[in-house]
Amino acid sequence: MATPLTLVLAPLRGFTDYIFRNAFCRHFDGFDSALAPFLSAASAARCKPVQIEDLLPENNHRLPVVPQIMTNRAPDFLGLAHLLADTGYDIVNWNLGCPYPMVAKKKRGCGLLPYPELIDAFLDHVCAEIPGRISIKMRLGRYHAEEIDRLVPILNRYPLAEVIIHPRTGKQMYSGEPDLDAFEKCVAAIRHRIVFNGDLRSLERFNAVAGRVGGRVAGWMIGRGALIDPFLPAAIKRGGESGDCKLERFKKFYDDLFDSYRRKLQGPGHLLDRMKGFWKYFSQAFENGRQIEKKIHRTHRLDHYLGIVNRFFEEDARWRG
Numbered sequence: 361m362a363t364p365l366t367l368v369l370a371p372l373r374g375f376t377d378y379i380f381r382n383a384f385c386r387h388f389d390g391f392d393s394a395l396a397p398f399l400s401a402a403s404a405a406r407c408k409p410v411q412i413e414d415l416l417p418e419n420n421h422r423l424p425v426v427p428q429i430m431t432n433r434a435p436d437f438l439g440l441a442h443l444l445a446d447t448g449y450d451i452v453n454w455n456l457g458c459p460y461p462m463v464a465k466k467k468r469g470c471g472l473l474p475y476p477e478l479i480d481a482f483l484d485h486v487c488a489e490i491p492g493r494i495s496i497k498m499r500l501g502r503y504h505a506e507e508i509d510r511l512v513p514i515l516n517r518y519p520l521a522e523v524i525i526h527p528r529t530g531k532q533m534y535s536g537e538p539d540l541d542a543f544e545k546c547v548a549a550i551r552h553r554i555v556f557n558g559d560l561r562s563l564e565r566f567n568a569v570a571g572r573v574g575g576r577v578a579g580w581m582i583g584r585g586a587l588i589d590p591f592l593p594a595a596i597k598r599g600g601e602s603g604d605c606k607l608e609r610f611k612k613f614y615d616d617l618f619d620s621y622r623r624k625l626q627g628p629g630h631l632l633d634r635m636k637g638f639w640k641y642f643s644q645a646f647e648n649g650r651q652i653e654k655k656i657h658r659t660h661r662l663d664h665y666l667g668i669v670n671r672f673f674e675e676d677a678r679w680r681g
């Protein structure tokens with residue numbers, strides 16, 4: 361029997377919080393679970409309530425969510441993992457992918473990848489004491505795709521829940537081609553459940569990647585592709601597009617999302633900033649998206665923003681495809 365296709369919403373800090381995840385699920389299908397954006401608190405004691413709010417069970421009954429922590433200190437990871445276990449989470453993900461130089465130079469995120477001995481010591485400590493299990497989201501390396509070769513035997517020694525691989529180096533940030541050759545090599549060598557992540561932006565692209573590396577892949581994680589085309593996860597699940605009324609359906613989702621953030625965020629500046637961020641992705645779904653993106657980017661007032669977006673939906677918006 362064919363294994364069911366598992367799709368996971370990627371963590372995009374500043375975008376895929378519980379407000380977004382819930383609004384998404386009210387309008388679109390396809391995702392089986394989500395990985396939450398990382399908690400960066402140095403310790404459980406210093407973890408801000410607003411970060412845990414994203415993970416409260418009452419905010420997450422639509423889509424199962426796995427929390428993520430970014431730290432290089434095992435005691436801090438364990439402190440938070442215990443707090444999260446008390447909230448009901450038995451798997452906690454460790455971020456070994458964040459590429460930002462400010463993070464990486466402190467040996468956090470992908471900045472730990474060139475140091476197998478530090479990763480080994482971290483896992484040794486955490487796996488002995490974690491109340492549930494740890495999974496990992498990682499890149500191939502910070503500087504070189506070969507860094508992962510030295511990590512594979514270490515990863516194989518620990519009882520990891522799964523390994524999510526974004527086959528780029530940290531140096532590449534989010535551009536350049538994902539390295540499918542290197543990914544295939546890792547999949548063959550890692551004994552854990554593997555999830556693929558990176559640039560799954562269309563059904564055609566998904567089919568091409570799945571056809572090439574899919575054999576041992578247990579799940580597929582989609583981030584920006586779902587922000588740009590929220591119909592994509594369902595299309596992948598169905599194996600075909602659902603062509604109907606996309607613009608109307610997207611508009612309903614957008615209204616719901618805007619309204620949810622309006623109720624949640626304090627003050628028009630925060631709301632405007634948040635929506636500006638989303639339009640960098642949303643605009644790419646429209647044939648004439650460049651113009652609206654530019655106009656929204658330039659505006660500094662919420663009333664102007666509302667005028668621009670209303671006019672766009674009423675008169676100009678042309679959904680791609």
Ligand SMILES: Cc1cc2nc3c(=O)[nH]c(=O)nc-3n(C[C@H](O)[C@H](O)[C@H](O)COP(=O)(O)O)c2cc1C
Binds near residue numbers: 370428457
């Ligand atoms: C704005 C932004 C925020 C991100 N935040 C996180 C994060 O909190 N944790 C994480 O593991 N990855 C984070 N990522 C990486 C994504 O989860 C994902 O690995 C990357 O975007 C590639 O997948 P995609 O092409 O499907 O978007 C972020 C990426 C972007 C662009």
